[in-house]
Amino acid sequence: MKIKINKYLKKIVVLFLLLTPNDLYADFFEDITNQIVDNPKRLSYGVSVTDVNQDGNFDFVVTGFGYLNLALSYEDGKLINIVKQKKFTDEFRRTIGVAACDIDKDGYEEIYFLNTDTYSGTKKYSDRLIDLEKNNNYIDLFEIEKNQRDLNLTAGRSVVCVDRKGDGNYGVYVANYGGPTRFYEYDNDIIVDKSVQLNLAKITGGRAVVAGHIISDKIDVFAANERGANFLYKNNNGKFLDVANEYRVQDILQNGRGTALTDIYYRGRLDILNGNWGGFHRAYVLKDNIFEDIAKPPFDEPSRIRTVISADLDNDGYDEVFMNNIGEPNKLFKILDNGLIEQIPLEVGLEPNGYGTGAAVADIDNDGVLELLVSHGESFDQPLSLYKAKVNPKNKYLRIKPLNKYGAPARGATVTLISNLRKHSKTIDSGSGYLCQMEPVAHFGIRKNEKNIKVQVKWTNGKTEIISVKKLTDAIKMKTKSINEIPSNKVI
Numbered sequence: 001m002k003i004k005i006n007k008y009l010k011k012i013v014v015l016f017l018l019l020t021p022n023d024l025y026a027d028f029f030e031d032i033t034n035q036i037v038d039n040p041k042r043l044s045y046g047v048s049v050t051d052v053n054q055d056g057n058f059d060f061v062v063t064g065f066g067y068l069n070l071a072l073s074y075e076d077g078k079l080i081n082i083v084k085q086k087k088f089t090d091e092f093r094r095t096i097g098v099a100a101c102d103i104d105k106d107g108y109e110e111i112y113f114l115n116t117d118t119y120s121g122t123k124k125y126s127d128r129l130i131d132l133e134k135n136n137n138y139i140d141l142f143e144i145e146k147n148q149r150d151l152n153l154t155a156g157r158s159v160v161c162v163d164r165k166g167d168g169n170y171g172v173y174v175a176n177y178g179g180p181t182r183f184y185e186y187d188n189d190i191i192v193d194k195s196v197q198l199n200l201a202k203i204t205g206g207r208a209v210v211a212g213h214i215i216s217d218k219i220d221v222f223a224a225n226e227r228g229a230n231f232l233y234k235n236n237n238g239k240f241l242d243v244a245n246e247y248r249v250q251d252i253l254q255n256g257r258g259t260a261l262t263d264i265y266y267r268g269r270l271d272i273l274n275g276n277w278g279g280f281h282r283a284y285v286l287k288d289n290i291f292e293d294i295a296k297p298p299f300d301e302p303s304r305i306r307t308v309i310s311a312d313l314d315n316d317g318y319d320e321v322f323m324n325n326i327g328e329p330n331k332l333f334k335i336l337d338n339g340l341i342e343q344i345p346l347e348v349g350l351e352p353n354g355y356g357t358g359a360a361v362a363d364i365d366n367d368g369v370l371e372l373l374v375s376h377g378e379s380f381d382q383p384l385s386l387y388k389a390k391v392n393p394k395n396k397y398l399r400i401k402p403l404n405k406y407g408a409p410a411r412g413a414t415v416t417l418i419s420n421l422r423k424h425s426k427t428i429d430s431g432s433g434y435l436c437q438m439e440p441v442a443h444f445g446i447r448k449n450e451k452n453i454k455v456q457v458k459w460t461n462g463k464t465e466i467i468s469v470k471k472l473t474d475a476i477k478m479k480t481k482s483i484n485e486i487p488s489n490k491v492i
Contacts, residue, residue, distance in 0.1 A: 027347060027348065027390060028313075028314070028332065028344055028346065028348070028349070028389055028390065029346070029348040029349040029372075029387040029388065029389055029390070030348060030387065030388055030389075030390055031348050031349070031385070031386075031387060032371070032386050032387065032388050033383070033384070033385050033386045033387075035077065035078050035079050035386060036072065036078070036079045036383075036384055036386055037078045037079060037080050037081075038080075038081065039383045039384055040383060041381040041382055041383055042064060042067040042377070042381050042382075042383070042384075043064065043065040043066055043067055043376075043377035043378065043381050044062055044063060044064055044065065044067065044357060044358065044375035044376060044377045044384065045063045045065055045095070045096035045097070045357045045358050045375060045377055045378070045435050046062075046063040046095070046096055046097045046098040046114075046158075046357075046358045046375070046435030046436050046437075047060060047061065047062050047063070047098070047358045047359060047360035047373055047375055047435075047436045047437075048060075048061040048098040048099055048100050048111065048360065048436065048437040049061070049100075049360055049361075049362040049364075049437060049438055049439040049440070050100035050109045050111065050409075050437075050440075051108070051109065052071040052073070052082065052083060052111070052132075053071075053073070053082060053083075053132070053136070054108055054132060057073065057074065057366070058362050058363075058364060058439050059071050059072055059073045059074075059082070059364075060072040060079070060360065060362065060364065060373050061098055061100070061111060062358075062373070062375055062384065063095035063096055063097070063098050063113065063358075063375075063435070064089075064091055064095060065094045065095065065096060065377055065378075066091060066092075066094055067091055067381075068081075068089040068090075068091045069083075069088055069089050069090055069091070069095055069098075069113065070083075070089075071083040071088070072364075072373075074364045074365045074366075077365075079364070079386070083138070085137070085138045087128070087130060087138045087139065087140050088111075088130055088138045090113065090115075090128060092125075093113075093115040093117070093125040093128070094115055094116060094117045094125070095113045095114065095115050095128075096114060096115070096116050096156075096157065096357075096435055097112075097113075097114030097116075097156060097157055097158045097159045097174075097175075097435045098111065098112065098113055098114065098159065098435065098436070098437065099111075099112050099158075099159040099160060099161055099172065099430070099431040099437045100112070100161070100437065101161030101170040101172070101408070101409070101411050101430070102168070102170060102404075102406060102408035102409075103129075103161075103169075103170045103171070103172065103184075103185070103186055103191075104131065104186055105168060105169065105186075105406050105408075106406070107406045107407035107408050108132065108408065109408060109409065110129055110130060110131045110141070111129070111130040112127065112128075112129050112130075112159050112161075112172050112174075112184075113127060113128040113129075113130065114127050114152075114156050114157070114158070114159050114174060114435075115127050115128070116155045116156055116157070116177075117155075118155050119155060119177070120155050120177045120178030120179075120205070121154065121155060121177075121178040121179060122153055122154065122155075122179070123153055123154060123155045126142060126151040126152055126153055127142065127151075127152045127156075127174070128140045128142060129141040129142050129172075129184075129191070141191060142191070146189075146190050147190060147191040149190075149192075150182075150184070150191070150192060150193035152174055152176070152182050152184075152193075154176040154177070154178065154179030154180070154182075155176065155177045155178060155179070156174050156175055156176040156177060156182075156206065157175050157176075157177055157206055157207050157208070157434070157435060158175045158206070158207060158208050158209045158431060158433075158434060158435050158436075159172055159173065159174050159175070159209070159431055160172070160173045160175075160209045160210060160211045160221065160430050160431030160432075160437075161173075161211070161411050161412070161430045161431055162183075162211045162219055162221060162412065162430065163219055163404075163410075163411070163412050163460040164198070164218070164219060164235060164238045164239075164240075165218075165238045165461075166218055166219070166459065166460040166461025166462060167461065168404040168405050168406050168408070168410075168460075169185070169186070170185075170411070171183050171184055171185035171194065172184045172185075173200065173209060173211070173221060173223075173431075174206075175206030175207060175208070175209045175223055175225075176203075176206050177204075177205050177206050177207075177226075178203070178205070179203060180195060180201040180202065180203050181195050181200045181201055181202055181203075181204075181206060181223075182195050182201075183195040183198055183200050197239075198238075198239050198240055199233075199239055199240050199241065199242070200221075200233065200240055202231065202242075204225045204226075204227075204228045204229075204231075205225050205226035205227040205228055205255075206223060206225055206226075207223075207224050207225055207226050207255075207256050207257050207434060208223070208224040208256060208257060208258050208259045208274075208308075208433060208434045208435075209221060209222065209223040209224070209259075209431060210222050210259050210260065210261050210272075210427075210430065210431060210432050211412050211430040211431065212261050212270055212412050212414060212427040212430065213269075213270060213412075213414045213427070213458055213462075214232070214261070214270060214272070215232070215234055215243070215247065215286070216234055216235050216462075217458075217461075217462030218235035218237075218238075218460070218461070218462055219235055219412045219430075219460050220232070220233060220234055220235050220240075221233040221235075221240065222249070222259065222261075222272055222274075223256075224256025224257060224258070224259045224274050224275075224276075225256050226255040226256060226257070226277065227255065228252065229244060229245070229250035229251070229252040230244050230249055230250050230251050230256055230274070231244055232244040232247055232249050232250075247286075247289070247290060247291050248290050248291050248292075249272065249274075249282075249284055249291050251274070251276070251282065253279075254276040254277075254279040254280070255276055255277040255278065255279060256274060256275075256276055256277075257275050257276060257277040257305045257306065257434055258274075258275040258305050258306055258307045258308035258323070258324070258433045258434040259272065259273060259274045259275065259308055259432070259433065259434075260272075260273045260308045260309060260310045260321075260432050260433055261273075261310070261427045261432070262310035262319055262321070262335065262426075263319075263424055263425040263426065264283055264285055264294070264335055264339050264341075265285065265337075265338070265339050266335075266337065266422040266423060266424045267423055268416050268418070268423035268424070268425050269286065269425055270414060270425055270427055271283065271284055271285045271286065272284040272291065273308050273310060273321060274308075275303075275305035275306075275308045275323060275434075276302070276305065277304065277305055278302050278303075278304065279302050280295070280300045280301075280302060281295055281299060281300045281301070281302070281303075281305065281323075282295055282300070283295035283299065283300075283339075283341065285339065294339055295341070296341070298331075298343050299321075299333055299341045299343070303323065303325050303328060303331065304325050304326045304327050304328050305323055305324070305325055305434075306324045306325060306326050306356050306357055306358065306359075306433075306434050306435075307322075307323075307324040307356070307357075307358050307359045307360075307432075307433035307434045307435065307436050308321065308322070308323055308324070308432075308433050308434070309321065309322040309324070309359055309360070309361055309372075309432070309433055309436075309438065310335070311361045311370055311438070311443065312370075312397075312443060312444060312445040313361070313369075313370050313372065313389040314389040314390070314391050314392075314395070314445065315368070315369065315389075315391050315392075315395035315396070315397045315445030315446070316392075316395060316445050316447065317421075317422070317424075317444070317445045317446055317447030317448075317450065318334055318335060318336060318445070318447075319334070319335045320332055320333065320334050320335070320344070320389075321333040321334075321335060321341070322359065322361075322372065324356040324357075324358070324359045324374060324433075325354075325356060326354075326355050326356050326357060326378065326379070327354075327355055327379065328352070329346070329350045329351065329352045329354075330346065330349060330350055330351050330354065330356060330374075331343065331346070332344040332346050332349070348387065349372070349374075349385075349387045351374070351385065354374070354376055354382065354385070355376045355377060355378060355379045355380050355382055356374050356375070356376055357375055357376060357377045357378050357434075357435065358374070358375040358433070358434065358435045358436045359372060359373060359374045359375065359433065359436060360372075360373055360433075360436045360437065360438050360439075361373075361438055361439065362438065362439035362441075363399070363439065363441070363443065368397045368399070368473060369388060369389065369391050369397075370388075370389070370443060371386060371387070371388050372386070372387045372388070373385070373386050374386075374387070395445055395446065396445070396446040396472040396473045397443065397444060397445050397446060397472070397473055398417065398443075398444045398446060398453070398455070398469060398472060398473075398475075398476070399441050399442070399443050399444075399475045399476070400415045400441065400442040400444075400455055400457070400475075400476050400478060401440065401441045401442075401475070401476070401477050401478070402415065402428055402440075402442075402457050402459070402477075402478045402479070402480075403477060403478070403479040403480070404459075404460070404479075404480055405479075405480045407479070409428060409440030410428055410440075410457075410459060410460060410480070411428050411429065411430040411440055412427070412428060412430045412460045413427070413428045413457055413458060413459050413460055414426070414427055414428075414457070414458040415427075415428065415442035415455060415456070415457050415458075416455070416456040416457075416458070417442075417444045417453060417454075417455055418453070418454045418455070418456060418466075419447075419450045419451065419452055419453045419454070420449075420450065420451050420452050421447050421449070421450050422447070422450075424444065426442040426443075426444070427442075428440050428441070428442060446472055453468070453469040453472075454466055454467065454468050454469065455467055455469055455476070455478075457478050459480060465478065
């Protein structure tokens with residue numbers, strides 16, 4: 001009997017040793033969807049993160065396609081819709097894309113709602129640009145007569161905010177489908193489409209778009225397109241030149257869909273993750289002024305991709321990549337050192353029968369751990385989903401929120417954590433993935449034995465500032481030409 005037990009124990013030990021590291025991640029997420037109050041089935045697309053009511057806290061903005069646009073605020077342990085004004089909710093215009101940024105230089109972000117009632121070409125309803133007035137009344141800036149000359153009446157998908165001159169004056173790039181790209185900017189208090197003069201007015205199947213320090217010191221734009229080449233717009237003194245072919249990211253035989261900026265090698269510069277619909281996904285790393293695709297199986301395996309998100313969800317100092325798929329299981333990966341991308345098997349968050357259309361991350365409850373909100377739609381109406389990684393409570397974190405000279409989030413800025421173990425860059429999200437936009441914060445988990453931590457901010461004008469981090473589990477606001485630390489018991 002003793003011999004049999006020993007043999008049995010040996011088999012258990014051998015089986016444990018044969019487990020791959022992936023097996024240890026089986027319970028990566030917990031499902032906290034029950035925190036969403038009033039969460040019926042609906043058709044949703046894009047998700048953005050901004051301070052909707054200007055109370056100092058971030059909210060999830062969720063678009064509705066024939067359903068209400070939502071503004072979900074965290075209150076008393078629940079996510080509650082806080083906006084019911086029709087200009088904002090706008091259920092009849094069929095909103096899909098959304099992004100927020102301060103285009104009028106008042107220190108608060110406006111919200112661009114991209115409406116699309118047809119697959120391609122001319123659409124019935126124009127987009128909305130929502131601004132909150134001092135009396136808590138939301139107005140659509142496009143409804144003001146002087147702003148109606150250049151209304152977007154072409155079907156579109158994603159939108160991204162671009163500080164093209166590096167002066168805090170944000171414009172909005174609209175990725176249209178079957179019609180010219182738009183670029184809206186305030187000019188003498190009038191909203192004007194400047195796409196032609198900025199060399200952006202191309203006609204294509206626009207899908208996803210991101211902006212940041214990709215190849216220059218100013219803000220560049222990468223646009224993933226369907227049925228045509230991708231665009232890589234290099235910023236040339238505020239105007240743009242498409243260099244996708246030169247940098248080998250045009251990927252003309254693929255159909256671009258979701259994309260994100262991340263630092264694959266933890267070397268202090270941004271790379272491009274690009275998901276292709278039904279084609280091979282890309283991990284573009286800049287080497288000798290040419291982007292090289294280093295993606296390998298299982299990461300590059302084709303899927304019905306929607307949004308791509310790169311973020312440190314479990315605060316271990318390594319970024320995860322969440323691939324939101326429609327009509328097939330979602331996927332999760334971890335970016336390890338030396339460019340290794342390892343798959344994390346999912347149980348919670350897998351959504352094998354989910355019709356995911358959008359997703360975004362934010363520390364919505366201010367506890368130092370990111371929440372992941374997933375929207376569904378297009379084919380079937382489904383409730384929203386909310387997930388959170390199971391985090392070791394010993395893991396520390398650091399959150400950096402750069403602000404421009406107007407006091408608004410410096411979307412497009414690059415934040416780099418520098419330590420004895422890594423040089424890790426993150427973008428302050430201007431519009432990411434497919435239809436979606438993340439919180440305007442650089443969120444870093446801290447690795448074991450990490451020390452001598454510094455933070456560098458590269459502003460949208462290319463200038464840099466660097467500080468030493470005195471204590472972890474901290475939130476730090478960095479404003480152009482000034483730095484203000486927040487007490488460690490508070491999280492941005």
